[in-house]
Amino acid sequence: MPSQSPLHAAHERLGARFTDFGGWEMPLQYEGTLAEHRAVRTRCGVFDVSHLGRFRLAGPDAHGLVSRLLCNDIDRIEPGRAQYTMLLDDGGGVVDDIIVWWLEDADFLVLPNAGNSDEIVERFRSAAPMGTRVEDRRSETALIAVQGPDSAAILDQAVGVHPSRFRVEAGEGPSPMIAAGTGYTGERGAEIVIESGHAEAVFSRVVEAGARPCGLGARDTLRLEMGYPLWGQDLDRETTPLEAGLDWVVGWDHDFVGRDALARQRDEGLRKRLVGFALEDRRVPRHGYPLRAGPAAGSVSSGNFSPTLEVGIGMGYLAPDPGENVDSVEVAIRGEWIAAPRVNPPFIGH
Amino acid sequence: MNVPEDRRYTDQHEWGLVEDGKLRIGITDYAQDALGDVVFVDLPAVGNHVDAGSTVAEVESTKSLAEVYAPVSGTVANVNSALTSTPELINRDPYGEGWFLIIEMDDPSQVEGLLDAAGYKALIT
Numbered sequence: 475m476p477s478q479s480p481l482h483a484a485h486e487r488l489g490a491r492f493t494d495f496g497g498w499e500m501p502l503q504y505e506g507t508l509a510e511h512r513a514v515r516t517r518c519g520v521f522d523v524s525h526l527g528r529f530r531l532a533g534p535d536a537h538g539l540v541s542r543l544l545c546n547d548i549d550r551i552e553p554g555r556a557q558y559t560m561l562l563d564d565g566g567g568v569v570d571d572i573i574v575w576w577l578e579d580a581d582f583l584v585l586p587n588a589g590n591s592d593e594i595v596e597r598f599r600s601a602a603p604m605g606t607r608v609e610d611r612r613s614e615t616a617l618i619a620v621q622g623p624d625s626a627a628i629l630d631q632a633v634g635v636h637p638s639r640f641r642v643e644a645g646e647g648p649s650p651m652i653a654a655g656t657g658y659t660g661e662r663g664a665e666i667v668i669e670s671g672h673a674e675a676v677f678s679r680v681v682e683a684g685a686r687p688c689g690l691g692a693r694d695t696l697r698l699e700m701g702y703p704l705w706g707q708d709l710d711r712e713t714t715p716l717e718a719g720l721d722w723v724v725g726w727d728h729d730f731v732g733r734d735a736l737a738r739q740r741d742e743g744l745r746k747r748l749v750g751f752a753l754e755d756r757r758v759p760r761h762g763y764p765l766r767a768g769p770a771a772g773s774v775s776s777g778n779f780s781p782t783l784e785v786g787i788g789m790g791y792l793a794p795d796p797g798e799n800v801d802s803v804e805v806a807i808r809g810e811w812i813a814a815p816r817v818n819p820p821f822i823g824h
Numbered sequence: 825m826n827v828p829e830d831r832r833y834t835d836q837h838e839w840g841l842v843e844d845g846k847l848r849i850g851i852t853d854y855a856q857d858a859l860g861d862v863v864f865v866d867l868p869a870v871g872n873h874v875d876a877g878s879t880v881a882e883v884e885s886t887k888s889l890a891e892v893y894a895p896v897s898g899t900v901a902n903v904n905s906a907l908t909s910t911p912e913l914i915n916r917d918p919y920g921e922g923w924f925l926i927i928e929m930d931d932p933s934q935v936e937g938l939l940d941a942a943g944y945k946a947l948i949t
Binding site: 502503506507508509691695755756757758760778779781786808 | 860861863864866882884886887889911912915
């Protein structure tokens, strides 16, 4: 049986169509992915992302654990801020990409991907010394994302708080919540953790304030237009953050799991490299389609139709590393090789 | 789901409407709903010959790729070129403006082998 969000009944009443994602039955779309995508780009949408992991890490060694286990440097930020980071294995491969909310000095909320949550919780538990607690909060809370140019006004009206980019704030008003100015769409907005008992009320207030309910279909086309990676497609244990073009996520000034392997790769060169591309028509490149550029070959890791550009866009890995100078790739769509200009994501101007 | 009485259907969710001895073809309301937002359609060239049951067009949605099969054998007499720039016509009006192509049938009696509206309705409910 797949897990269900505390908002499942609300989605059913809104006519959602569901899909399985990381063992969770979540809305794929309500009325349609394109309309939902455009609502987020032009006004505001609300997503239920309760499938994402979230656990509280608190105690004297909480900061030390975040610093040692995760590859971004937590000391680049301060309490009251959120950071995108990753847990790597000893070889530098991406075990998961993660958002960390630094609540207070020794108190963090860690948000791994849905399907990796149990493993990440276990990693932190086994590394945590006595007195530092790891509390999985997934079964007692919901997580929603309110995203779009109108999100600040809608958040003010519905929940009384609109954290600015990467800021973390506790919500005011009748429903206990924590909000961070994060998301996966490229638009302004917030992700909000709410106690399950209050989730429907908060979700309804956000919808009544003007946010359109949006499913994971739109979330995927929105993140792809920004070039944001999806773990399991664009990132996995066979891939390092350097190969994924995410050098900025690596905090070289501190020690972390996988650092030695990454440092070696930085010196010796990449095995493969992520490239983005945009087609010149509406054809749709999809995950797994063959990709090539001269002697370099690979496959599409993520691809879809860009509702903003109205062409197919995608990204994928090429090996050996084609370098920075390749300005065009070819993608095989249903057996036909089609030339596509290389585009360094984001694909849209933001 | 809307299933008009005036035409025939396949178990692969295409419809065919006989007009002046030719067969106008599209996909059903059920099919467009299952596909989600259509973003691209690959149509055959006019003059191509197709066999019943073979792929005659391809449809890409934000969710997936689907093939459209020829309900009968014949020659492609016309295609709906409006779908190239506005594939959303398929979602908006699957039985009308969202038509795909017209086939000049090799053997018009092949239509008799297709499902009627009642038969198709039974298949999707």
